[in-house]
Amino acid sequence: MEKDHKAISKILVGLVDINLIGVEDNLGEPLHVHIECSNSQKQCPTCEGKVHHNGLRVVEVVDLPSFGRKVILFWSKHRWRCANKHCPQPSFSDDDPKIAQFQIPTRSSSPK
Numbered sequence: 001m002e003k004d005h006k007a008i009s010k011i012l013v014g015l016v017d018i019n020l021i022g023v024e025d026n027l028g029e030p031l032h033v034h035i036e037c038s039n040s041q042k043q044c045p046t047c048e049g050k051v052h053h054n055g056l057r058v059v060e061v062v063d064l065p066s067f068g069r070k071v072i073l074f075w076s077k078h079r080w081r082c083a084n085k086h087c088p089q090p091s092f093s094d095d096d097p098k099i100a101q102f103q104i105p106t107r108s109s110s111p112k
């Protein structure tokens with residue numbers, strides 16, 4: 001039986017590679033769950049060089065029902081900038097296909 005409260009939250013949301021940032025529980029509204037990737041980039045995926053944090057973008061992810069209640073995920077995607085001046089991929093953001101499959105395209109589209 002899982003007893004760690006963070007691990008329990010991940011199980012209830014149905015995603016494992018996340019950090020649960022917080023939950024907003026307002027009466028009569030969907031539950032708002034704020035998450036970020038736990039495997040956030042530590043190096044450039046193209047040149048494997050060092051990266052610098054370059055801000056944050058919150059993406060609304062489509063509802064995931066939990067015990068019959070509507071749940072909206074807010075995904076805090078960290079943006080990164082490659083320290084290598086010659087890298088063909090100067091910037092990028094966190095990505096997780098397991099979360100992205102639920103992403104609402106109309107509200108989340110912005111250039112990477």
Ligand SMILES: [Zn+2]
Binds near residue numbers: 045047048087088
């Ligand atoms: Zn790079």
